[in-house]
Amino acid sequence: MSAARLPVRASRDWRIGTDAGYIAQEQGERGMRKAIYAGLAGLAIGFAATASAQAPETSQECQRACLEAFVDRYLQAMADGNVDPALFAPTARFTENGIELPLGNEGLWATTSAVGNYKFYVPDIETQQVAFLGTVFEQASSSATGPAREPEAVGLSLRLRIVDGKITEIEQIAARPDRPLGGAAPPSSPFPATGAAVEAMGSPHPIFLQAVPEAERMSRADLITVGDAYFEAVERNTGKDYYPFTDDCLRYENGVIVVGPPGTIGMRGQEVQGCKEQLETSLIGAVTSIRDRRFVAVDRERGIVFAFAFFDHRPINWTWQLGELFKIENNQIRRIEAIFIRGPYGVCSGWSTYEQCRSEEPHDVR
16 A cells, blocks of 8 residues: 555636636635645555555666766866766756756856855656755856956756756756945845855755655655645645644755744744744735746655745735755655745746646646
């Protein structure tokens, strides 16, 4: 018997409008879906111990170390500005921050000077993709013709696809520091620059590196469903929804602790709220839509899923474009890390159709 599967959301088209009947129907479906999530969560946990009976993962040419090595080779190639035909397929496609660019001389490929130290790999052996959160150093200028600045850390969310021993797809989000033109001081902000904050983390928490006992490993579909339950919880949150977090859940955003277990101190020197507490009390109704939810890497051995998604805040025409990963144990989320940037409102990934971009349904990218 396989682990009990949490339900997939009912399919529906997302429409922007004010039709009262449609909104009522949408809210009703959403409430029912969340009730089902909550009701079956405990049942799923009870069956987790029998998960090992499911079919084993298909043997692939490139295993964990091999996929991680492709990330290292890619980052070094970007720092060197070397599109090596031994590493890249001739038709390799490249996007940065949702925009397709020529590979080799645009985006971070034009400005990366060195590879950073923070490296978090999420290899997907089944699909031969690998996702990554980390840093590179970029040497940029303060104006179009001005002098180069000292190298600065840039936060990086990355996905690579490997086919026949070569990289065929490159998708990355580059979270650069603010650089006002002309060398002026950047605007004041309570948050540190993303790259510097992620680099200061040093290395992923040991919890992420722990292998889940084989008998307790969840299926690919169930891991994605739990990860998507987080997006469901945040999107149009009411404070009374289903929140699948462990008691010691902790979330990093752009290198900063945002929520954590009791006693966790945040960047301002004050104790932060818990993962569940924040959604129950202070993050209500803030995110109007979470769309283009593309789950691009699943590491069943360690219970980690990685997704790209877009958080819309319609009243202020604001969209967060992010790469986010979840460490899942017994159908609950224990750790979350994300690197994200602000994009144009309604921006798409560059890898989805228009309909997929507007959809709030999860997509297992294979």
